[in-house]
Amino acid sequence: MKRIIAPSILSADFKVLGEQLKITEQAGAEYIHFDVMDGMFVPSISFGMPVLASIKGFTTQVLDVHLMVTEPIRYVEAFAEAGADILTVHAEACEDLEKTIEKIHSCGMKAGVSIKPNTPVSALEPVLENTEMFLIMSVEPGFGGQAFIPASLEKIKELRMLLDKKGIQADIEVDGGIYLTNIREVLNAGANVIVAGSAVFKGNLKENVTGFMEIFKEYE
Ligand code: DX5
Ligand code: ZN
Numbered sequence: 001m002k003r004i005i006a007p008s009i010l011s012a013d014f015k016v017l018g019e020q021l022k023i024t025e026q027a028g029a030e031y032i033h034f035d036v037m038d039g040m041f042v043p044s045i046s047f048g049m050p051v052l053a054s055i056k057g058f059t060t061q062v063l064d065v066h067l068m069v070t071e072p073i074r075y076v077e078a079f080a081e082a083g084a085d086i087l088t089v090h091a092e093a094c095e096d097l098e099k100t101i102e103k104i105h106s107c108g109m110k111a112g113v114s115i116k117p118n119t120p121v122s123a124l125e126p127v128l129e130n131t132e133m134f135l136i137m138s139v140e141p142g143f144g145g146q147a148f149i150p151a152s153l154e155k156i157k158e159l160r161m162l163l164d165k166k167g168i169q170a171d172i173e174v175d176g177g178i179y180l181t182n183i184r185e186v187l188n189a190g191a192n193v194i195v196a197g198s199a200v201f202k203g204n205l206k207e208n209v210t211g212f213m214e215i216f217k218e219y220e
Contacts, residue, residue, distance in 0.1 A: 001192045003216040005209060006031035006064050006173065010046060010144045011197035020205060021059050027209035031064040033175070033195045034084075035144075038069040041093050042142035049075075049082040056083025064193075066114065066175065068141045069093060073100045080107035088112025088135050088173075091123045101130055112173065116141060117149050121158045128168055133193065134159060138186075139176030144197040148177030153189045160190025180211045187219060 007024045009017065009032060021032060032055065037046040052063060065084040069075060072089040073096070079087055087109045094100045097113065104111040114135035115123055124134055136159065138152035156172060163170055174186050175195035183194060200208045 001169075001171070003187065003219055004031055004171075004193045005029045005200070005212045005216075006033040006193055006195045007200040007209070008033040008035050008144065008175070008195050008197035009201075010035040011201040013201070017055075018058060020201065021055065021061065023205045024200060024209050025059055025061050027206045028213040029061065029200070029209050031062045031086075031193065032059065033197075034063060034065045035197075036065060036067050036069060036079075037142065040070045041090065042068045044142050049078050052079065052082040052084065062086065064088070064112075064173075066112075066135065066195075067093075071095060073103055076100070076103045076107055076109075080104075080109055084109055086110040086112050086133060088114050088133065090114045090116065090141075091127075092116055092119055097127055098130070101127060105130075114141075114175075115155075117152065121155050121162065124159065125162075128163065128166060128170070131170060133171040133173055135173040135175055135195075136191070137176055138174050138178065141176075146177050148179075148182055153185060156186065156189035156191050180208075180215065183212065183215055184218075187215075 037044045039045040062085045064086045066088045087104045101111045110132040112133040139146035172191045173193035174191040179199040
C-alpha cells in the first residue's frame with residue numbers, strides 16, 4: 001500500500017496557489033486535496049468547479065476532491081468535467097450512496113466515501129466492494145486547523161481489518177489535524193493517504209512536505 005501525502009489547499013495562500021502547488025509537487029506530494037464546502041452539509045463555504053478547472057492541466061498531481069456537499073450526485077458530472085480524478089462523497093449526505101458511486105464511476109473517476117467522526121465504520125459496509133478509497137474524518141468537517149480526534153485511530157484500525165478480512169485493496173485516507181508529530185500513529189492504524197492542510201501550508205512548504213516524505217520512508 002503506497003503512502004501518499006495529499007495537501008489540502010483549504011489552507012493554501014490563494015494569491016500564489018500555482019506556485020505553492022509546484023512546491024508541493026516537487027517535494028513529493030502526489031495528490032492535491034480539494035475541500036469543497038457548500039455551507040449546508042458543513043457551515044463553511046470554500047470553492048468549487050472553476051478553481052478546480054484552473055488547476056487541471058497545470059499539475060500532474062492527482063486531483064483528490066472531497067465533497068462536503070448535500071446530495072453530491074447533483075455535482076458529479078460537473079466535477080468530472082472540471083478535472084477531478086477522485087471524487088469523495090459523504091455517506092451522510094447521499095440520498096442513495098450506491099447510485100452516487102455508480103454515477104462517479106460512469107463519469108470516469110475513482111470513487112471515495114467519507115464518514116464524519118460520529119458515523120460508525122459499519123455505515124461503509126454496503127459499499128466496501130465498489131469503492132476505491134475511504135476517507136475517515138479525524139475532525140468535524142468544515143474547518144482546517146482543528147485538533148485531531150484520537151478516537152479516529154480505532155475507526156481506521158476497524159476499517160483496515162474489515163478490508164483485509166474481505167481481501168479488499170482500498171485506500172484509507174484520513175483528513176484533519178494531522179502533523180509530523182502524530183502521523184505515525186495514523187499510518188500504524190492502517191491509513192495510507194494523509195490529508196494535511198495546516199501542516200503543509202503553514203511555514204515552509206518544501207520542508208513540511210519533505211518531513212512527511214521522510215516519515216513515509218520509515219515504512220518502506
Ligand atoms: C475539514 C477539512 C480539513 C482540512 C485539513 O473539513 O477537510 O480537515 O482538509 O485541515 P488541517 O490539516 O489544517 O487540519
Ligand atoms: Zn477534506
